Amino acid sequence: MHDIAAAFAAALRMIGELDAGLLGIVALSIKVSLAAVAIATLLGLPLGATVALSRFPGRRGVIVALNALMGLPPVVVGLFVYLMLSRAGPLGPLGLLFTPGAMIVAQAILITPIVAALTRQVLEDAWVEYQEQLLSLGAPPRRALWTLLWDTRFSLVTVVLAGFGRAAAEVGAVIMVGGNIDGVTRVMTTAIALETSKGDLPLALGLGLILMTLVLAANAAAYALKEAAQRRFG
Amino acid sequence: MHAGVSLLPLVLDRVSYAVNGTALIHELNLTLSAGSRTVILGPNGAGKSLALRLCHGLLKPTAGRVRWAGAFTGDPMRRQAMVFQRPVMLRRSALANVAYGLKLAGMGRTERTDRARSMLDRVGLLGLADRPARSMSGGEQQRVALARAWALQPVVLFLDEPTASLDPAASRAVEAIIQAIHEAGTKIVMTTHNLGQARRLADEILFLDRGRLVERTAANRFFSAPATPEARAFLREESL
Amino acid sequence: MKLTLRFLLAAAAMTAMLILPAQAQDRFIVVSSTTSTQDSGLFGHILPLFKARSGIDVRVVAQGTGQALDTGRRGDADVVFVHDKAAEEKFVADGFGSERREVMYNDFILVGPKSDPAKVAGSKDIVASFTNIARANAPFASRGDKSGTHAAELRLWREAGVDVEKNRGTWYRELGQGMGPTLNTAAAMNAYVLADRGTWLSFKNRADLAIAIEGDRRLFNQYGVMLVNPTRHAHVKKDLGMAFIDWLTSPEGQKTIADYKISGEQLFFPNFRKSGT
Numbered sequence: 001m002h003d004i005a006a007a008f009a010a011a012l013r014m015i016g017e018l019d020a021g022l023l024g025i026v027a028l029s030i031k032v033s034l035a036a037v038a039i040a041t042l043l044g045l046p047l048g049a050t051v052a053l054s055r056f057p058g059r060r061g062v063i064v065a066l067n068a069l070m071g072l073p074p075v076v077v078g079l080f081v082y083l084m085l086s087r088a089g090p091l092g093p094l095g096l097l098f099t100p101g102a103m104i105v106a107q108a109i110l111i112t113p114i115v116a117a118l119t120r121q122v123l124e125d126a127w128v129e130y131q132e133q134l135l136s137l138g139a140p141p142r143r144a145l146w147t148l149l150w151d152t153r154f155s156l157v158t159v160v161l162a163g164f165g166r167a168a169a170e171v172g173a174v175i176m177v178g179g180n181i182d183g184v185t186r187v188m189t190t191a192i193a194l195e196t197s198k199g200d201l202p203l204a205l206g207l208g209l210i211l212m213t214l215v216l217a218a219n220a221a222a223y224a225l226k227e228a229a230q231r232r233f234g
Numbered sequence: 235m236h237a238g239v240s241l242l243p244l245v246l247d248r249v250s251y252a253v254n255g256t257a258l259i260h261e262l263n264l265t266l267s268a269g270s271r272t273v274i275l276g277p278n279g280a281g282k283s284l285a286l287r288l289c290h291g292l293l294k295p296t297a298g299r300v301r302w303a304g305a306f307t308g309d310p311m312r313r314q315a316m317v318f319q320r321p322v323m324l325r326r327s328a329l330a331n332v333a334y335g336l337k338l339a340g341m342g343r344t345e346r347t348d349r350a351r352s353m354l355d356r357v358g359l360l361g362l363a364d365r366p367a368r369s370m371s372g373g374e375q376q377r378v379a380l381a382r383a384w385a386l387q388p389v390v391l392f393l394d395e396p397t398a399s400l401d402p403a404a405s406r407a408v409e410a411i412i413q414a415i416h417e418a419g420t421k422i423v424m425t426t427h428n429l430g431q432a433r434r435l436a437d438e439i440l441f442l443d444r445g446r447l448v449e450r451t452a453a454n455r456f457f458s459a460p461a462t463p464e465a466r467a468f469l470r471e472e473s474l
Numbered sequence: 475m476k477l478t479l480r481f482l483l484a485a486a487a488m489t490a491m492l493i494l495p496a497q498a499q500d501r502f503i504v505v506s507s508t509t510s511t512q513d514s515g516l517f518g519h520i521l522p523l524f525k526a527r528s529g530i531d532v533r534v535v536a537q538g539t540g541q542a543l544d545t546g547r548r549g550d551a552d553v554v555f556v557h558d559k560a561a562e563e564k565f566v567a568d569g570f571g572s573e574r575r576e577v578m579y580n581d582f583i584l585v586g587p588k589s590d591p592a593k594v595a596g597s598k599d600i601v602a603s604f605t606n607i608a609r610a611n612a613p614f615a616s617r618g619d620k621s622g623t624h625a626a627e628l629r630l631w632r633e634a635g636v637d638v639e640k641n642r643g644t645w646y647r648e649l650g651q652g653m654g655p656t657l658n659t660a661a662a663m664n665a666y667v668l669a670d671r672g673t674w675l676s677f678k679n680r681a682d683l684a685i686a687i688e689g690d691r692r693l694f695n696q697y698g699v700m701l702v703n704p705t706r707h708a709h710v711k712k713d714l715g716m717a718f719i720d721w722l723t724s725p726e727g728q729k730t731i732a733d734y735k736i737s738g739e740q741l742f743f744p745n746f747r748k749s750g751t
Contacts, residue, residue, distance in 0.1 A: 035492040042485045087549035087707060094494070095709075097550050098504055098535055101493040108489075132292055133322035137335045137382070138312050147334075151325040179504075179535035182518075197654030198513050199679035233326055233366050 007205030014206060021183075022207075026214065029187040032100055032174070033167035036107035037115075040163050044112040045156070048119025049145060053127060066120065069113035074106075075172030081106040082176050098179040103187070106173035111163040118159040126152045154226045161222050165215050188214075240303050241313050241389040242421060243267040244289060249298035251284055251445075259284055260445045261298065266390070271422040273436035273453070275429075277468055280442040282425040283394050289423065290316050290392045312339065315383035316392040320399060321375040323367035328359060328374075331367045332382045339386065353381040357411050373404025380411050384420075391415055393424040397431065409435060429472050433457060441465050502531035503714045506543075506551035509652040510623060511697075512536035514580075514672025514741055519734040524721055530714050538652065540620035546570055546700070549707030552715040555722075557697045558622035571700035575723050578731050578742040579696045582626060584687040585657070585674060586612075586666040594666075600690040604634035611645040613665035617656045618648030626695060627668045633692075657683075670695060675736040697742075699723075722746075 014022050051062055083089050085097040085105070096102045126148055134144045149156065171189035178185030180194060188211040195204035244266040251259040259281045266272060266289070274282045287293045288300060291311050302310045315335075324331050329350050336346035354360045357377040362370065367378055376396060383391055393412065397405035405428075412435060416422050426432055432439065436453035443464045451461065460466045511517065512534060521532050537545065539556045546554035547570045554571065556562065557580075565571045584600065586592075592610040594603035607614055616638070617624040631638050638646050647665065649656050653673040660667035661681035669677075674685070687693075699719050704710040721727040728744035735741065 039485075039489050039492060042488060046481070087709065088547075092549070093709075096493070098533065104493050130322055132287075132316075133318060135292060136290065136311070136314075136316040137386075138309070138338050143338065147324065153325075179533075179537075181533045181535060184533055196658075197509065197652050198673075199654055199658060199677040201679055230366075 003201050003205065006202035007209060010202045010206030011209040015210065022210075024183065025186055025188055025191050026210070028100065028185075029168060029189070029211070030214070032103045032187060033107060033164055035104045036167045037111060037160060037164045039104070039108040040111040040115045040167075041160055043108075044115030044163075045119050045149075047112075048116040048121075049123055049149070051116070052120045052123035053141070053145060053148075063117075063120065066113055066117040070117050072110055072113065073172065074110055074170040075176065077106055077110050078173035078176035081109065081173065085177065097177065098181060098185060100178070100185055102177040103174040103185060106177045107167040107170065110170065110173055111167050114166060115159055115163045118162060119156065122152050122155045122159060123148055126155075154230065157222055157226065161219060164218065168211070168215055241310065242303055244303075244390070245301045246289065247299045247301060249288055249295040249300060251281075251288060251293060252296045258445050259288065259295075262288075262447055264440065264447055264450070266421065266423060268389075268421050270437035271416055271435055272424070272438050272440060273432045274423070274425045274440045274442060275432060275468070276442035277471070279444070281445040282442055284445075285440075285442060286316075286392050286394050286423065286425055289390075290314060292316075312386075313388060314390045314392065315386050315388040316394070317376070317379045317383050317396050319395040321372070321379040323370070323375050323378065325368055326366070327364050328354060328367045328370065328378045329363040331378055332385050335382050335386050349385055350381075353385040354378070356384070356414065357381045358407070371404070373400050373407060376400060376404070376408055377411060380408065380415070384411075384415055384418075388420055390421045390423060393422070395425055395427060398427060405431070427472075429457075429469075441468070443468070500531055501529055501714060502533055503552040503711050503718060504533045504535060504550065505553045505555055505718070506535050506537060506541075506545040507555040508539050508542055508557065508622060509536045509654070510621070510670045510673050511555070511557070513652075513654055513676060514670070515676055515736065516672065516731070516734055516742060520727070520730050523730055524718065524727070527726075528717055528721065530717060532718060538619045539622040539625070543570075546702045549702060549710065552702055552711045553699060553718055554702060555697065555699045556622055557695050558625050559696050559698060561622075561625070562698045562700060566700060569706060570703055572703040572705070573719070574698050574700045575719060575746060577697045577699050577722050577746055578728075578744045579694050580742045581671055581688065582623065582668055582693040582695055583671050583674060583685050584666060584693075585660070585669050585683050586686040587664040587682050588684050589664075589682070590686065592666070595686040597687050598690055600630060600687055600692055601633045603687055604630050604636060607666055608634070608636040608641070608645075613663050614646050615656055615660035615663060615665040615667040616646065616648045617653065618650045619652065621652070622695065623653060623668065623670055626693075630668070630692065672736070672741045675739065675741065696745075 051059065081102060084091050085094065085102050086092055096105065130148060134147060139147060169189065171193055174187055175190045175193060178190065180186050180190040188207055192204045192207045195207065246262050246264050249259060249262040250257060262285065274285060276282050284293065288295055324334060332350035332353055333346045336349055351360060351363060354363050357380055359374060359377055359381065362374065367375060397408050400408065409431065412422060424435065439451060439453050439456040440447060441449040449460065449462045449465045456465065460469055517534050525531060535545065535551065539558045539561065542554060542556050543561055543565055545551045546565065562574055566574050584603065592607040592612040594606050597603045616627060642648055647663065649659055653669060654677065656667060657669060657673065657677050658679055661679055661683050664682055666686065699722055701712065701715045701719060702710050704712045723746040728746055731742050731744045732740060
């Protein structure tokens with residue numbers, strides 16, 4: 001109980017002081033996860049759409065695989081990316097290990113299946129409702145896809161947010177490929193891990209509170225946006 | 235008025251439709267010509283909705299052929315439209331919904347906005363043009379769907395139980411619109427469970443039973459003196 | 475198909491832009507070191523001075539000793555700075571490191587519950603105390619993570635003639651974690667634990683633990699720094715890495731290390747001797 005009260009105090013103090021180190025860590029966390037979710041959306045959305053709307057042999061296997069990959073353990077992804085990016089590994093010459101770039105790669109790998117699988121679900125459900133009417137109105141397949149994407153835009157935003165939340169919350173991948181280097185690859189989750197390992201639990205918890213507030217704020221903003229847009233467009 | 239009048243007559247030549255080996259439509263032979271309002275009746279599972287979708291082209295027959303008039307060479311889907319039992323509204327305004335089909339047909343922005351507004355006016359919804367379509371009542375949505383279909387100036391309009399989900403007042407409004415569309419020159423092909431509606435709207439009845447076309451007669455003769463035992467049984471059931 | 479191709483190219487371009495570092499021409503080196511060194515706060519004290527002196531950014535990746543040496547073997551670091559003399563000498567002998575210099579030492583301490591069930595507090599003989607702990611079946615938390623601290627601990631058990639493998643899971647608990655988490659667990663279990671003084675001084679979650687034994691020469695923990703062999707890994711920043719190593723072993727660097735204090739106590743004792751170590 002005392003630790004929790006101390007955590008709130010620590011969190012408020014850090015925010016009040018606008019501690020430069022904290023700001024740097026928060027900024028990096030947002031930058032890394034945002035970049036990762038951008039890449040994941042770029043790859044996962046079309047993938048999910050293709051699986052949702054096309055029929056091909058092995059389709060059901062792909063759906064099961066995508067759903068299963070949503071549960072990829074971050075530490076396993078971290079290990080895999082580490083081995084790939086290490087100088088002793090195939091992509092060593094890129095010099096990405098222990099840089100934010102490696103963290104973005106790892107998180108992108110982690111969330112692409114989430115974006116793809118959830119997009120597939122959203123679009124497949126919508127397709128069931130829309131398919132006949134769109135065909136009847138004369139929409140060619142690609143046009144129908146764009147219409148579907150636009151009509152499901154609110155659900156898709158939620159999907160992207162889910163991806164962002166997962167990325168911002170994970171520590172297993174980024175700590176391994178980033179190295180938690182002070183001022184270079186330290187993000188909120190790895191900072192929390194560090195302070196915990198140093199025994200400074202109130203500080204760790206305080207950082208945790210700040211992290212959760214950020215993710216909450218992002219979700220609240222998206223929800224408000226969705227409400228406003230729904231009132232306008234239905 | 236409808237440049238593709240040469241689209242009709244539509245001929246179904248021994249059309250069958252089977253799913254997983256089970257035949258749901260058996261060797262349907264029929265010709266649909268311009269002018270008359272055709273209503274398809276039949277008990278549940280008779281295949282009315284399937285027949286409609288086979289005619290429209292949403293489904294491909296597993297045997298037999300669906301042939302539009304010989305002279306027609308374009309995409310038949312573009313000269314027809316269909317309204318479903320539950321209207322599918324896009325997540326945009328009523329006006330944008332009506333304009334959507336016109337946009338697909340390649341119409342320019344000002345022209346399609348004008349056409350969409352005038353169609354909404356003809357179905358009595360011009361005042362709600364900017365309302366989000368998905369937040370409208372069922373009856374209003376179905377009228378938007380009709381406006382959207384009508385805007386395409388279809389040669390044939392298919393309707394699959396268009397008032398089954400609506401209350402009586404909304405149903406009457408929809409029937410009035412269907413009548414107006416008919417009078418403007420579009421061929422109406424409709425299914426319904428509502429015998430009163432069939433009596434009001436049909437010129438001819440196609441009676442289906444278990445995937446087969448069992449009887450085809452002018453509407454008044456069908457209701458007063460059905461020729462086949464299946465039709466007689468159906469009318470007896472429905473009037474209970 | 476053509477659209478798909480264009481799309482894939484655009485996606486690849488955007489991904490590359492997001493990921494590849496903005497090729498910062500910062501002068502920096504990567505140093506793999508241990509979590510206990512980082513947790514002690516030493517780097518926070520000495521690195522800013524080194525940066526001001528040389529303009530070189532030192533990026534410390536803190537791992538367990540085993541992993542830190544492995545990082546050096548793979549060529550993912552330019553310099554390795556750990557505290558396991560035997561492992562370091564093997565690292566150089568195997569050709570992964572090109573030079574080893576002793577930099578400083580700190581000491582391990584035995585931390586334990588104030589109630590002292592094994593009656594070892596205040597002893598000057600760490601080996602005898604380990605024997606007593608085993609005999610008393612007193613709870614003991616081990617890092618168990620192949621770190622320098624873990625290696626030192628195992629050496630002491632061997633000297634005490636205790637087979638800890640046999641007792642794993644009973645009074646001897648192997649945790650597979652760094653110093654901080656091990657201390658956390660020991661505090662929760664009220665167990666004895668061998669810790670480095672630096673981590674202990676910064677550790678805030680002490681619960682009922684206190685220092686039981688300190689000062690036995692066998693508890694001294696020697697730190698060595700090595701350049702990763704540039705012959706083996708051509709990309710190693712040899713000049714910048716040597717600049718750091720030279721500074722650490724220079725009079726100025728050594729004094730900076732000695733000046734680092736927690737609560738007025740010096741943590742690390744510089745002991746570089748030019749005569750070759």
